[in-house]
Amino acid sequence: ASDVYKRQYQRRVRGAVQAAESRNVPRIEVPFDLTSSDPWLKPTKPISPKILLPEEEIAYGPACWLWDYLRRSRLNGFFLPLSGGADSSSTAAIVYVMCQLIIKELQNKNQIVEDDVKRIVGFIPSDPKQLAKEIFFTCFMGTKN
Numbered sequence: 001a002s003d004v005y006k007r008q009y010q011r012r013v014r015g016a017v018q019a020a021e022s023r024n025v026p027r028i029e030v031p032f033d034l035t036s037s038d039p040w041l042k043p044t045k046p047i048s049p050k051i052l053l054p055e056e057e058i059a060y061g062p063a064c065w066l067w068d069y070l071r072r073s074r075l076n077g078f079f080l081p082l083s084g085g086a087d088s089s090s091t092a093a094i095v096y097v098m099c100q101l102i103i104k105e106l107q108n109k110n111q112i113v114e115d116d117v118k119r120i121v122g123f124i125p126s127d128p129k130q131l132a133k134e135i136f137f138t139c140f141m142g143t144k145n
Contacts (some may be wrong), residue, residue, distance in 0.1 A: 063098035071116050072137070077135035084142060095136050097129035 125131040
């Protein structure tokens with residue numbers, strides 16, 4: 001037990017020496033606070049996290065990334081050469097999941113998504129298939145394995 005205390009003491013001393021020898025971090029004063037000084041201000045209601053299944057995370061993560069890429073690139077869609085393999089079919093499925101998420105946000109009256117869809121497609125599609133038809137283009141490029 002004495003070896004354990006000795007090591008703990010050595011770590012504390014070593015940490016204190018390192019802290020004492022380190023440079024001071026420069027501080028910058030700013031004319032605002034990140035908190036409010038209003039004592040009557042109430043915090044917002046907590047939001048319960050939605051725990052997704054692993055399959056949902058696998059589908060939603062890339063789908064959201066594709067939507068973000070499409071919006072930021074200011075392009076009008078995706079082109080995917082289909083080989084008939086797992087990669088191209090998985091990508092096509094992820095694009096369709098993206099279209100489902102977009103339609104869900106349109107149904108929830110998300111104005112930002114609506115503006116982006118109007119810019120990309122030119123109109124508001126009524127279902128995921130219609131949206132996919134407007135932004136997802138494919139061709140078959142078979143391979144010999």
